[in-house]
Amino acid sequence: MLQYIVWTALETEGYGVSIQHYNPLIDEAVKKEWNLPSNWKLIAQMPFGKPIAPPKEKHYEPIEDRVKVFK
Secondary structure (H helix, E strand, O other), X not given: OHHHHHHHHHHHOOOEEOOEEOOHHXXXXXXXXXXXXOOOOOOEEOOEEXXXXXXXXXXXXXXXXXXXXXX
16 A cells, blocks of 8 residues: 555656566675665565656557466
């Protein structure tokens, strides 16, 4: 819910926002770069800024090609 509230507040102020999720492969490099505690974990980040162009239209493959159900 916090991400949604922050995202909405930033959008209301005219910012473009996205959420980027990460896996642990880069944690050690990030900890070293910014001198973070050893118990710190990078889960996601929310970059934002003033948009310079509208977002491009997204094209999706058919749902049947993206989702597989096995019984």
